[in-house]
Amino acid sequence: MLKDITIGQYFPGESAIHRLDPRMKLIMTTIYIVALFVANNVGGLLVCVAIGLAGYLISGISLSMVKKSLKPIMPIIIFTAVLNMIFVDGKPIFEFWIIKATYEGLQLAVLMVIRIVCLIAGSSLLTYTTSPIALTDAVERLFDPLKKFNMPVHELAMMMTIALRFIPTLIEETDKIMSAQKARGADMESGTIIDRARALIPILIPLFVSSFRRADELALAMECRCYHGGEGRTRMKQLKYTGNDFVALAVLVMVLALVIAMNLILPSMY
Amino acid sequence: MIAVKTEKLRHVYSPQTPFEKVAVDDFSLEIEEGEFVGVIGHTGSGKSTFIQHLNGLMKPTSGKVFIHGRDMWADPKKIREFRFMVGLVFQYPEYQLFEETVEKDIAFGPTNMGLSAAEISDRVRTAAEFVGLAPEVMQKSPFELSGGQKRRVAIAGVLAMQPKVLILDEPTAGLDPKGREQIFSQISEYHKKTSSTVLLVSHSMEDVARHAKKVLVVNDSKLFAFGTVNEVFARTEELTAMGLSVPQVTKIFTELKRRGFDVADNIFTVEQAKTELLRLLGKAGGNNA
Structure with missing residues (x-):
């Protein structure tokens, strides 16, 4: 059950997108998200959808993965769509008691749904094609200039790496502890909300205890290997931009430009 | 009386995905009540998955499990009854401790069974005695104890439910020889006293x-x-071929026999070996005289 979580999952591959510099992928994703929010009409959004689809095609990641990553936020999507339909003034489709759905609302709802889906799909493509280690590495390098302002960039990146590294471990551990308590007759599936919350105690306490133990062991292991922060630390894998990276960046900048152009030509939908 | 019976038990992980893996393939077996069964196999051979089917933590993909003649999944709502009938001690069970005191932790299982307060305290005391926990330990926090003591508390937590079938997954992993010996003798004692069925997963032949x-x-x-110790360890070559082994002392006696000594080849423990060697020496001495 816990094993079905796919957020942040990495699928190793050899596609052009996999091989892009992680820093560039991070920048591209940011541009993509900006473009999604700048777009205020169907034309601009269609451009975004097209480039998103192209990205998935090149990466070789199946679109069914998008469906999977959308599943957990389905309630938010539906909620947004319904709210937009009801609370936007305009020509009514139907009226029921004090609820009034409008054509303008429907249009906006569709726009919003496309935007959220693209947002999730786009950022998922980043994590599907980039290993967590490469990603945190990229974050550290991109925010490097902030070190001048005393931002603990290396420490933050290290924290991210450790957190990502331990998610699967902790999921496995939770599964194990749940099984062990169920074997002792713990009942987690029935009763009132309070009963269920109380049933979590036998799982959370051992989980906390073992997390602290792991943290302690990890700190010791890092010290044994002479870890002393980012100062003077060299890297085995040097990141280097290649021609492909700049082509990819150019494509994304073009997308943003196109979206802005569409905004100027086509009427806004707000 | 058959304590545990499986019929074509099969379990597939992540079916219909690229990660599909058959973990338990068509297990059909019958374990008599009161038997002490050793379960051996590699890491990842499917033995852990198999034992988790015996108390309903995992649901078979197909096939059936019967405990004392009752079909486990006939009514999924009653699955907890089977968890109380079949006690499962996981690997490194000390990581499941959570209560304020040892006493309360051992009482967790019996409390879930809905027993009376008197019955619970009675069972907790018996279980603690079985695993050799001193009365003064009972009011301590389980987190203050040593690793070996924590392990005992965890095992007592399962024993307190007085399961008819007790399954232990490598109960002595990571303990020192003395700790191992104590835990094994306590399990043996429990087995004898309660005439319960015991399944012991171990890597030590x-x-x-x-x-x-x-x-x-x-x-x-x-x-x-699935057979008696004699039957199974007689298949030395097959066991070695799959990367398992037979007890060291058995290897010595197989080799002795190969070199022409007149010894039995069903020697599996040091005690048996001692008797057999004394017999052989006695015989040899007699011949010389």
Whole structure:
């Protein structure tokens, strides 16, 4: 059950997108998200959808993965769509008691749904094609200039790496502890909300205890290997931009430009 | 009376995905009530998946499990009854402790069973005695105890439910020789006193040979063999071929026999070896005289 979580999952591959510099992928994703929010009409959004689809095609990641990553936020999507339909003034489709759905609302709802889906799909493509280690590495390098302002960039990146590294471990551990308590007759599936919350105690306490133990062991292991922060630390894998990276960046900048152009030509939908 | 029975038990992980893996493939077996069964197999052979089916933590993909003649999944709502009938001690069970005191932690299982307060405290005391926990430990926090003591508390937590079938997954992993010996003798004692059925998963062939009457061998998701210690360890070559082994002392006697000594080849424990060697020496001495 816990094993079905796919957020942040990495699928190793050899596609052009996999091989892009992680820093560039991070920048591209940011541009993509900006473009999604700048777009205020169907034309601009269609451009975004097209480039998103192209990205998935090149990466070789199946679109069914998008469906999977959308599943957990389905309630938010539906909620947004319904709210937009009801609370936007305009020509009514139907009226029921004090609820009034409008054509303008429907249009906006569709726009919003496309935007959220693209947002999730786009950022998922980043994590599907980039290993967590490469990603945190990229974050550290991109925010490097902030070190001048005393931002603990290396420490933050290290924290991210450790957190990502331990998610699967902790999921496995939770599964194990749940099984062990169920074997002792713990009942987690029935009763009132309070009963269920109380049933979590036998799982959370051992989980906390073992997390602290792991943290302690990890700190010791890092010290044994002479870890002393980012100062003077060299890297085995040097990141280097290649021609492909700049082509990819150019494509994304073009997308943003196109979206802005569409905004100027086509009427806004707000 | 049959304590545990499985019928074509099969479990597939992540079916219909690229990660599909058959973990338990067509297990059909019957374990008599009161038997002490050793379960051996590689890491990842499917033995852990198999034992988790016996108390309903995992649901078979197909096939059936019967405990004392009752079909486990006939009514999924009653699955907890089976969890109380079949006690399962996981690997490194000390990581499941959570209560403020040792006493309360051991009482967790019996409390879930809905027993009376008197019955619970009675069971907690008996279980603690079985695993050799001193009365003054009972009011301590389980987190203050040593690793070996924590392990005992965790085992007592399962024993307190007084399961008819007790399954232990490598109960002595990571303990020192003295701790191992104590835990094994306590399990043996529990087995004798309560005449419950015991399944012991272990990587130590010596321990299996010494404590178990029967051995169940799982290899590559399949039930390779299920028979008495004699029958199973007689298949030395097959066991070695799959990367398992037989007790060291058995190897010595197989080799002795190969070199022409007149020894029995069903020697599995040091005690048996001692008797056999004395017999041989006595005989040899007699010949010389």
